[in-house]
Amino acid sequence: MPQVRYTYPVSNRPQSAGWARSWVRIALIAHGLEDYLDSALLIMSELITNAAIHATRSDIIKIVCELDAGILILGVIDHDPRLPVRFDVSEDDEHGRGLMLVDAIADEWGCRPCDGGKIVFGLLHLHVSQPSAVRPRAELLVFA
């Protein structure tokens, strides 16, 4: 198990993306990880937008933020059995950029079974010398 795991259930609709971004921002600031905000928010935006648009067989989705020694994972759990597919798109393509972006920004990304559904996640390596550089002030977070 990771040192810290926050999850936040939201209903699967377009407004959820804004809530997810706010929640990730609070989680990262609570742990002194402001330097990773831009990358983390971009990853979360693409993953939750995908869940809202593509995972139509999932009413409730869960946002996940995990922290472990030197690692930050941002993920979204849904219960749609279909899997994400990373496309190589050209300049003219209107869609298929989300996971290409996640692939470019995250150190790793993937999809695996989770909570009876699947989690699509992006992983960032944290360039902090010691895990203790993480400052837990988790009382700021809503989690379930």
Ligand SMILES: Nc1ncnc2c1ncn2[C@@H]1O[C@H](COP(=O)(O)OP(=O)(O)OP(=O)(O)O)[C@@H](O)[C@H]1O
């Ligand atoms: N959570 C998901 N559940 C099921 N299928 C998914 C999920 N996320 C992505 N996919 C599939 O993977 C494809 C690629 O996703 P990606 O985000 O790269 O592109 P897009 O969402 O189609 O377009 P864009 O993000 O550029 O608006 C999607 O078209 C969809 O078929």
Ligand SMILES: [Mg+2]
């Ligand atoms: Mg997308």
